[in-house]
Amino acid sequence: MSDTQTLDVSKINIHEVAKQANVSIASVSRALNNKPGVSEKTKNKILAICEELGFATGGYARELVSKHRDSIAISMGPFYQASRYLGLIWPAISIAMREQGKSLLPIELDENNFDQIGGVVLLSAEHDDPRIKTLKEKNIPFVCLGVVEGEFWIASDDFNGGRLATQHLLDTGKRHIAFVTPNAPEVNYQSRLQGYTSVMATEGIAIHTIRTGKDPIGELAAYQSIMDLDPNQLESIDGLVCENDEIALGVKTALVRRGINIPEQISVVGYDGIPSISDGLTTVVQDYKKIAEHIATLLGKAANNEAPMGIVVPVSLKKSLSS
Numbered sequence: 213m214s215d216t217q218t219l220d221v222s223k224i225n226i227h228e229v230a231k232q233a234n235v236s237i238a239s240v241s242r243a244l245n246n247k248p249g250v251s252e253k254t255k256n257k258i259l260a261i262c263e264e265l266g267f268a269t270g271g272y273a274r275e276l277v278s279k280h281r282d283s284i285a286i287s288m289g290p291f292y293q294a295s296r297y298l299g300l301i302w303p304a305i306s307i308a309m310r311e312q313g314k315s316l317l318p319i320e321l322d323e324n325n326f327d328q329i330g331g332v333v334l335l336s337a338e339h340d341d342p343r344i345k346t347l348k349e350k351n352i353p354f355v356c357l358g359v360v361e362g363e364f365w366i367a368s369d370d371f372n373g374g375r376l377a378t379q380h381l382l383d384t385g386k387r388h389i390a391f392v393t394p395n396a397p398e399v400n401y402q403s404r405l406q407g408y409t410s411v412m413a414t415e416g417i418a419i420h421t422i423r424t425g426k427d428p429i430g431e432l433a434a435y436q437s438i439m440d441l442d443p444n445q446l447e448s449i450d451g452l453v454c455e456n457d458e459i460a461l462g463v464k465t466a467l468v469r470r471g472i473n474i475p476e477q478i479s480v481v482g483y484d485g486i487p488s489i490s491d492g493l494t495t496v497v498q499d500y501k502k503i504a505e506h507i508a509t510l511l512g513k514a515a516n517n518e519a520p521m522g523i524v525v526p527v528s529l530k531k532s533l534s535s
Contacts, residue, residue: 232261282314284511285329287343288336295430296458296486298335301357304504305333312508331511333357337365353514355507359403364510365522366503367403373496373527374407377453377481380494380529382415386451386479390420392434392463393455404483408453420449424459434462439469446470450478457482457490464493464535480535492534496527 226244230237235254242250243258250258286305288298306316317329329352334343337356344363347354356365374391381389391408405421412419422441424433434454438446454460460482464474472478482490485497506523513521 229258229261233258283317283329284309284314284331284333285317286333286335288318295456296489297456297484300484300486300500301503304500305507308501308504308508312512314508331355331515333507333511337363353511355510355514357503357507359522361522362520363522364514364520366506366510367522367524368498368503369524369527370403371407371410373483373498374404374409374453375411376407376527376529377483377494377496378408378411380481380531381451381453381479382411384475384479387417388420388449389417389451389453390422390449391453391455392422392424392437392459394424394426394430394433394459404455422452424462430456430458431462431465434459435466436462438463438466446472452478452480454480454482457484457486457493457495460493460495460535461489475533475535482535485530490530492532494532494535495530497530498527499525 226237226240230240233240233254235250235258239250239254240258242248243255244262286302302316309316314330316333332343332347332352332354334341334354334356335358337344337358337360339360339362341356341360344354344356344360354364356363357367359365359367378389389408389412391405393405409419422437424430424437426433452460452463454463460480464480467474467478467480474480480493482493482495484490485495502525506525510521510523
């Protein structure tokens with residue numbers, strides 16, 4: 213709003229709200245008192261202007277303005293697939309938001325709900341993500357889960373995680389190590405792959421990547437890719453770094469089905485540290501609680517119009533004798 217900065221706050225009243233919203237005084241009154249006769253879209257517009265101008269006289273208005281400000285949306289994006297990782301990070305973010313008096317809502321962004329949210333957590337965000345452009349136009353604070361330069365973002369140290377997994381296999385005597393990753397173009401795990409590649413290149417060892425295909429169920433895609441490997445190719449491998457624990461689970465199941473002894477013949481390392489399926493698995497563990505806490509902090513900075521920044525959260529390696 214172009215002229216709000218010149219307003220005398222002490223003189224802001226229902227007339228000014230009506231003027232800014234381009235509606236009648238009666239419409240403003242109906243919206244503030246939850247009376248019929250005004251559309252939901254217009255009501256949300258009026259309440260948003262009230263919040264911006266600092267004008268909310270009635271209890272109902274104060275309640276809705278506060279609700280708007282304290283409702284945080286989580287947007288999964290057009291390509292995000294349901295996973296156990298989402299089942300861990302979602303409640304962690306929800307808890308972190310609740311500790312700050314906010315609530316987390318699953319909302320896909322469209323023109324009908326922008327007035328209902330005070331911030332957004334973007335999953336699967338990319339540099340040219342249209343959601344980012346829209347949120348900037350609407351002046352809604354947001355944080356990206358994943359590296360997006362020039363914005364507020366939070367990410368695990370995936371490069372070092374890939375290095376930890378690969379170095380662990382080298383330290384246990386493995387030399388012919390492959391990296392197992394989804395083949396879907398929308399899945400971007402470049403930092404983990406780059407960590408693996410850097411260790412292998414430093415050691416002067418050939419790099420080998422196994423693509424699992426586009427099956428939305430990671431375990432099944434990984435299982436099938438290992439079952440389809442030529443016996444000679446399988447015999448040339450003694451270690452596998454998997455993109456995530458779900459892939460590692462499918463890989464281990466296929467190896468056992470093919471009569472491979474784990475870890476004597478082939479060792480397997482996962483990523484994410486997902487409870488239950490990572491039991492008995494060497495895996496790189498993410499700190500979900502710390503990620504969620506940083507997301508809440510960065511949203512506060514974004515709401516205060518501070519300079520964008522990113523945070524990298526350390527990872528650790530959990531070892532198991534059975535993988």
